[in-house]
Amino acid sequence: MDGNRLVGDLWCTDVLAGLSEYLDGELPPETADKVEQHLKGCPNCKRFGADMAAMLGSFSTLSQQIPADVSERLRRALSGLKST
Amino acid sequence: MSAAEESIDSATDFQLLQQTASGDRSAFATFVNRYQAAVFRHASCLAGHREDAEDLLQETFLSAFKAAGQFRGDSSAKTWLFHITRNAALRRIEKSKLVSQTGLSLDALAVRAGWGSADPESLAMLAEDRQRLEQALAALPNEEREILLLRELEKVSGEEAVALLGISLAAMKSRLHRARIHLAAILRAGCPGKES
Numbered sequence: 001m002d003g004n005r006l007v008g009d010l011w012c013t014d015v016l017a018g019l020s021e022y023l024d025g026e027l028p029p030e031t032a033d034k035v036e037q038h039l040k041g042c043p044n045c046k047r048f049g050a051d052m053a054a055m056l057g058s059f060s061t062l063s064q065q066i067p068a069d070v071s072e073r074l075r076r077a078l079s080g081l082k083s084t
Numbered sequence: 085m086s087a088a089e090e091s092i093d094s095a096t097d098f099q100l101l102q103q104t105a106s107g108d109r110s111a112f113a114t115f116v117n118r119y120q121a122a123v124f125r126h127a128s129c130l131a132g133h134r135e136d137a138e139d140l141l142q143e144t145f146l147s148a149f150k151a152a153g154q155f156r157g158d159s160s161a162k163t164w165l166f167h168i169t170r171n172a173a174l175r176r177i178e179k180s181k182l183v184s185q186t187g188l189s190l191d192a193l194a195v196r197a198g199w200g201s202a203d204p205e206s207l208a209m210l211a212e213d214r215q216r217l218e219q220a221l222a223a224l225p226n227e228e229r230e231i232l233l234l235r236e237l238e239k240v241s242g243e244e245a246v247a248l249l250g251i252s253l254a255a256m257k258s259r260l261h262r263a264r265i266h267l268a269a270i271l272r273a274g275c276p277g278k279e280s
Contacts, residue, residue: 003200016194020261026242048199054208055268059236061214066121070138074120077142081109081149 003044008037015045023053097161105153112152115161116145122238123165129233130173130226140176144169163244166234170248177226190262197268210271220270228263235260 004012015038021027022035039046092114095103100118103111120141127140147168155164194200198207211217221229231249234240240248246256 012200013191016191016199017261020264021257026257044200044202048194048197051198051207052264052268054206055211055271056236056264058208058211058217059232061212062217062237063214064121066124070124070141071120073138074116074142074145078112078116078145078149081112081146 005042007041007045009034010038012038012042012045015039015042015049019049019052023049023056098155098157101148101152101155101161104149112149115148119162119165120145122162123169125233125237126166126169126230127173129229130170130177132226136176140169140172143172147172159244159247162238163240163248166238166240166248190265193262193265193269196272197265198272199265205272207268207271216271220267223270224263224266227259228266231256231260232263232267 015022015035018027018031018035022032025032027035039049092100092103092111095111095114097115097118100111100115104115123144124137124141127137127144128134131137131140144165148165151168155161159167188196191199198205211220221232224232231245234245234248235242242253242256246253249256251259
């Protein structure tokens with residue numbers, strides 16, 4: 001990327017590498033603090049991080065249902081089961 | 085609803101599987117109802133084709149019925165089922181199809197995902213379009229789609245994902261990170277597969 005910047009002891013590339021762990025709350029506190037310092041001073045990384053978080057939030061919109069015909073065929077396939 | 089039906093609906097997975105092993109078919113039916121959607125999603129993610137996914141779904145529950153008495157509750161029942169589904173898929177699907185085929189570096193994918201752009205179109209707006217999100221997921225390499233759905237949709241813990249996939253924690257985190265960036269790149273490309 002053009003404009004890889006050093007902000008708050010971290011380069012943009014460092015923040016990108018640790019972004020998932022940061023979003024998941026899995027970074028050690030000291031490293032998470034450094035990421036936050038970087039995000040405060042780097043609008044591009046801040047926007048990208050927020051964007052990634054929002055994208056992951058959209059997974060809740062995916063269907064949780066099984067198609068009725070698939071469920072029915074499964075029920076029929078299991079109907080002949082006998083205990084062993 | 086009868087008292088017996090209420091009792092079976094509130095039973096734990098472990099109880100249902102114990103009852104299944106003792107020959108209680110209604111307990112197994114309750115168990116199937118509880119997890120059929122999640123198993124079908126996982127099977128679809130591994131198989132790619134609906135017919136194959138249905139076969140995997142049926143194979144998973146047939147195996148679960150036979151192995152019900154072996155469930156010890158060491159992992160969640162959902163993860164136990166995912167193990168069965170995955171093993172069945174690996175027997176059917178060429179292993180090469182489960183391997184990532186994108187040669188781009190993480191940085192290159194991230195640039196395509198909008199990293200470093202001053203004012204890109206909001207990823208959130210793109211991902212809110214469910215059909216677009218589903219198409220982008222379908223365009224991911226199987227192993228990346230699998231880890232994303234396990235963690236983001238099925239809420240499988242990192243520890244369980246590591247056990248399920250048979251990889252190290254570091255490898256699981258690396259795969260998840262790449263999958264997230266890759267998904268964003270595909271969403272931005274607008275046309276699944278264009279980014280690679």
